[in-house]
Amino acid sequence: MFHVVLVEPEIPQNAGNIARTCAATGCMLHLVKPLGFEISDRYLKRAGLDYWDLVEVKVHETFEDALNALGGAKLHLFTTKARTVYSEARYDEGDALVFGKETKGLPEELLISRPSDCVRIPMLAKRRSLNLSNAVAIAVYEGLRQNNFFGMQREGELHRLKW
Numbered sequence: 001m002f003h004v005v006l007v008e009p010e011i012p013q014n015a016g017n018i019a020r021t022c023a024a025t026g027c028m029l030h031l032v033k034p035l036g037f038e039i040s041d042r043y044l045k046r047a048g049l050d051y052w053d054l055v056e057v058k059v060h061e062t063f064e065d066a067l068n069a070l071g072g073a074k075l076h077l078f079t080t081k082a083r084t085v086y087s088e089a090r091y092d093e094g095d096a097l098v099f100g101k102e103t104k105g106l107p108e109e110l111l112i113s114r115p116s117d118c119v120r121i122p123m124l125a126k127r128r129s130l131n132l133s134n135a136v137a138i139a140v141y142e143g144l145r146q147n148n149f150f151g152m153q154r155e156g157e158l159h160r161l162k163w
Contacts, residue, residue, distance in 0.1 A: 007098065008100070014133045022140075027097075028055075029057045035059075079100070093150070
C-alpha cells in the first residue's frame with residue numbers, strides 16, 4: 001500500500017495508534033531515530049493493542065537511511081506550512097507519507113528543499129496542528145480512497161450486523 005514515515009516521533013501512544021492504522025490498512029511503518037520512546041514501551045504496545053504482529057515496522061538511524069530504504073518512492077511531506085491541500089495530491093501505491101515529530105514537525109531544510117512534495121491538512125486559523133495519529137489516518141485513508149481502497153473489503157466480505 002503506502003509507507004508511513006515518522007521522523008523522530010516523540011509520543012508512544014501516537015506511534016502505537018499509527019501502527020494500528022498501518023496494520024488495518026497494510027501500510028509499512030518506518031520510524032526514524034531518535035525516538036522519544038523505546039520500541040518495547042508499554043504505552044506504545046498498549047496503544048497498538050494486539051496489532052503489532054500485523055504491521056511491518058522498520059527503524060532507521062537517520063532520515064537518509066529511510067530514504068535509501070524507500071528507494072525512489074514519491075514523498076508526501078505533511079506540514080502546516082504547505083500551500084497544497086493533501087486531497088489535491090495524487091497518491092499511488094508505494095508512495096511515502098512523511099510526518100515530523102509532534103512538537104516541531106519536519107525539519108525546515110527538508111521542506112525548503114522539496115516544496116512540491118509538501119502538503120497540508122486544512123485547519124482553522126490560530127491552531128498549531130492536529131494530533132499526529134489523526135493526521136496519519138486522514139492521509140492514509142485519502143490515499144486509499146483515491147485508489148479504490150485497493151480492494152480491501154468487498155461487499156460480500158463485510159461483516160453484517162444481525163438485527
